[in-house]
Amino acid sequence: MVDVAALAGVGLKTVSRVVNDEPGVSPELEARVRRAIEQLRYRRDANASMLRRLGGKTQTIGLVLEDVSNPFSSALHRAIEDAARDRGVLVFAGSCDEHPDRERELIGSFRERRVDGLIIVPASHDHGYLYDDQRTGTALVFLDRPAVHLDADSVVSDNRGGAIVATEHLLGHGHTRIGFLGDLLTISTAKERLAGYRQGLELARIAVDERLIRTDLHDADAALAAVGEMLSLPDPPTAVFAGQNLLTIGGVHALRNAGLQRRVALIGFDDLSLADMVDPAISVVAQDPQALGRSAAELLFRRLDGETGEAVHQVVPVTLIPRGSGEIVPTSPAVA
Amino acid sequence: MVDVAALAGVGLKTVSRVVNDEPGVSPELEARVRRAIEQLRYRRDANASMLRRLGGKTQTIGLVLEDVSNPFSSALHRAIEDAARDRGVLVFAGSCDEHPDRERELIGSFRERRVDGLIIVPASHDHGYLYDDQRTGTALVFLDRPAVHLDADSVVSDNRGGAIVATEHLLGHGHTRIGFLGDLLTISTAKERLAGYRQGLELARIAVDERLIRTDLHDADAALAAVGEMLSLPDPPTAVFAGQNLLTIGGVHALRNAGLQRRVALIGFDDLSLADMVDPAISVVAQDPQALGRSAAELLFRRLDGETGEAVHQVVPVTLIPRGSGEIVPTSPAVA
DNA sequence: CTGAAAGCGCTTACAG
DNA sequence: CTGAAAGCGCTTACAG
Numbered sequence: 118m119v120d121v122a123a124l125a126g127v128g129l130k131t132v133s134r135v136v137n138d139e140p141g142v143s144p145e146l147e148a149r150v151r152r153a154i155e156q157l158r159y160r161r162d163a164n165a166s167m168l169r170r171l172g173g174k175t176q177t178i179g180l181v182l183e184d185v186s187n188p189f190s191s192a193l194h195r196a197i198e199d200a201a202r203d204r205g206v207l208v209f210a211g212s213c214d215e216h217p218d219r220e221r222e223l224i225g226s227f228r229e230r231r232v233d234g235l236i237i238v239p240a241s242h243d244h245g246y247l248y249d250d251q252r253t254g255t256a257l258v259f260l261d262r263p264a265v266h267l268d269a270d271s272v273v274s275d276n277r278g279g280a281i282v283a284t285e286h287l288l289g290h291g292h293t294r295i296g297f298l299g300d301l302l303t304i305s306t307a308k309e310r311l312a313g314y315r316q317g318l319e320l321a322r323i324a325v326d327e328r329l330i331r332t333d334l335h336d337a338d339a340a341l342a343a344v345g346e347m348l349s350l351p352d353p354p355t356a357v358f359a360g361q362n363l364l365t366i367g368g369v370h371a372l373r374n375a376g377l378q379r380r381v382a383l384i385g386f387d388d389l390s391l392a393d394m395v396d397p398a399i400s401v402v403a404q405d406p407q408a409l410g411r412s413a414a415e416l417l418f419r420r421l422d423g424e425t426g427e428a429v430h431q432v433v434p435v436t437l438i439p440r441g442s443g444e445i446v447p448t449s450p451a452v453a
Numbered sequence: 454m455v456d457v458a459a460l461a462g463v464g465l466k467t468v469s470r471v472v473n474d475e476p477g478v479s480p481e482l483e484a485r486v487r488r489a490i491e492q493l494r495y496r497r498d499a500n501a502s503m504l505r506r507l508g509g510k511t512q513t514i515g516l517v518l519e520d521v522s523n524p525f526s527s528a529l530h531r532a533i534e535d536a537a538r539d540r541g542v543l544v545f546a547g548s549c550d551e552h553p554d555r556e557r558e559l560i561g562s563f564r565e566r567r568v569d570g571l572i573i574v575p576a577s578h579d580h581g582y583l584y585d586d587q588r589t590g591t592a593l594v595f596l597d598r599p600a601v602h603l604d605a606d607s608v609v610s611d612n613r614g615g616a617i618v619a620t621e622h623l624l625g626h627g628h629t630r631i632g633f634l635g636d637l638l639t640i641s642t643a644k645e646r647l648a649g650y651r652q653g654l655e656l657a658r659i660a661v662d663e664r665l666i667r668t669d670l671h672d673a674d675a676a677l678a679a680v681g682e683m684l685s686l687p688d689p690p691t692a693v694f695a696g697q698n699l700l701t702i703g704g705v706h707a708l709r710n711a712g713l714q715r716r717v718a719l720i721g722f723d724d725l726s727l728a729d730m731v732d733p734a735i736s737v738v739a740q741d742p743q744a745l746g747r748s749a750a751e752l753l754f755r756r757l758d759g760e761t762g763e764a765v766h767q768v769v770p771v772t773l774i775p776r777g778s779g780e781i782v783p784t785s786p787a788v789a
Numbered sequence: 790c791t792g793a794a795a796g797c798g799c800t801t802a803c804a805g
Numbered sequence: 806c807t808g809a810a811a812g813c814g815c816t817t818a819c820a821g
Binding site: 158160161162163164165167168175177184185186187188190191192194195198202205207208209210211212226227228229230231249366369370373389390391392394395396 | 494496497498499500501503504511513520521522523524526527528530531534538541543544545546547548562563564565566567585702705706709725726727728730731732
């Protein structure tokens with residue numbers, strides 16, 4: 118910037134004015150400065166610029182995801198990017214693969230770079246460590262899962278409601294023995310979906326059979342094995358509700374292996390690409406990652422704009438999409 | 454940092470030494486400084502820190518993708534994130550949706566934040582505007598598509614080779630009328646894949662029928678329509694080679710709509726999740742996004758470590774995965 | 790082993 | 806409308 122000022126034969130402050138589009142620079146000087154900028158290919162250093170501005174914002178936010186490469190996370194990411202772009206804000210993203218340590222590391226790195234806000238799909242189960250950040254003005258929004266031990270905004274899917282709807286849908290088609298496949302119960306969404314499943318059965322006054330509930334399954338293979346075991350019970354399930362993407366895939370595999378994909382009903386939580394091309398097409402409770410991401414970004418920017426009200430907790434609706442697999446009716450054991 | 458120094462009763466420089474793990478601080482003073490840091494919850498400002506360091510690195514890189522939410526882009530992203538994490542480097546990511554303007558905007562924002570390097574899946578067709586960045590020390594790697602009008606490292610898939618393999622695979626199963634679905638020809642990968650298709654036919658001395666080549670298709674619907682039209686030709690294709698993910702999906706839809714999914718062969722370029730559960734399972738030429746991303750990051754960091762050799766151009770192999778749809782043999786017109 | 794002074798690239802608060 | 810001085814939070818280059 119000094120070089121530009123020297124070349125243009127003006128003071129430092131005048132260059133600063135031009136670069137920041139501040140008013141009060143004569144057209145003649147402005148032209149000289151712009152010419153010098155062009156000639157020297159000068160680019161203002163945003164980091165230095167923000168250093169001196171009091172309460173300066175870096176115009177960056179940090180995004181903590183489960184895994185930037187999984188379809189749900191990356192859809193959230195895109196929705197947040199779009200909202201951020203409208204504001205000229207750049208986003209740092211990182212994956213923590215359900216490791217609490219990695220969450221803290223990532224946030225530590227974001228903090229060193231002085232991000233203005235954080236949108237967090239949390240892996241840890243105690244967010245008290247963010248209290249200082251919150252107090253000192255970092256905007257915080259929890260996404261997909263609420264904060265624990267911290268009073269902060271959150272945006273989550275209607276996990277329990279969606280699980281109730283899926284369970285009732287299966288019950289409505291005549292199923293009473295419905296297997297449940299759940300992710301790690303340390304993940305709040307998994308817990309909520311299980312609670313919804315139980316609640317759906319209770320509302321219909323169907324006794325819960327604990328042998329049909331398999332939790333802490335974290336990948337497709339675990340789900341495949343779990344369904345295999347359920348199917349060899351003396352009184353096997355006639356339908357399966359898979360509480361998550363990968364578990365749905367494992368469930369479909371298990372049913373196909375057993376040749377039962379047209380006999381045993383299946384509903385998955387969270388949509389899958391190509392779900393409509395599998396035979397039978399896979400019925401799902403679809404989440405709305407665009408809405409989740411957009412809402413989280415909106416809440417974050419509202420906080421950055423000075424909103425100081427109580428923590429907001431938004432719940433985004435989910436939608437049952439019947440495609441075939443969830444509409445299979447139970448076959449009598451004799452026929453099966 | 455002044456506050457910490459004051460509380461600990463030491464000089465500024467001593468705090469700086471402790472924070473940066475520099476040697477030569479007595480254990481006693483170090484303990485006092487650490488206590489003060491703890492008490493004041495001090496966090497060093499990485500942006501300010503880097504400002505004074507000469508040739509200071511921000512330990513950030515910028516990643517320009519087609520779309521953070523598409524599976525191919527996000528797999529690249531994850532591979533790059535992992536490599537960056539090993540070095541304590543944070544990544545800014547952004548989507549440009551094939552808009553050259555957006556590519557320049559994004560890179561402009563990254564430049565203002567003084568990223569150390571850029572990994573770019575380019576949307577524009579002239580990268581001369583990056584010459585100054587390159588000269589002033591920004592490391593540059595082009596990913597998935599090479600740079601145009603700029604001599605820079607690149608990592609791309611073996612697009613032409615993969616297309617030849619796919620075409621020869623179909624020829625080997627007796628097909629001579631093979632439809633080609635291609636993305637916008639402004640995208641180099643689309644051009645290469647088309648070239649590979651032509652080359653495969655030529656090697657087998659099969660005349661190319663231009664009516665079987667449809668390019669500039671950018672989404673599933675366009676591919677669906679294109680296949681519909683091909684099928685109503687007097688001499689329709691007995692196989693289809695889809696040059697990209699979404700086009701594969703559109704192609705499958707079109708064949709199913711026509712009830713021909715078991716009659717007309719199909720191979721897609723780039724793998725799809727659930728491809729093995731569709732009936733028939735979808736044969737593909739799979740790319741290796743992990744290897745692409747990892748290699749790009751390695752090249753980038755090698756440049757950042759001072760490597761000044763000629764621009765490197767890596768080609769990552771692709772793999773044909775036969776799953777069923779690509780192994781269908783042509784039915785005689787009479788039977789069809 | 791320790792710290793006071795100068796400076797990174799910029800903006801603020803001020804005086805003209 | 807214009808610019809010289811001071812300062813943002815830190816590190817460098819020095820002197821002790």
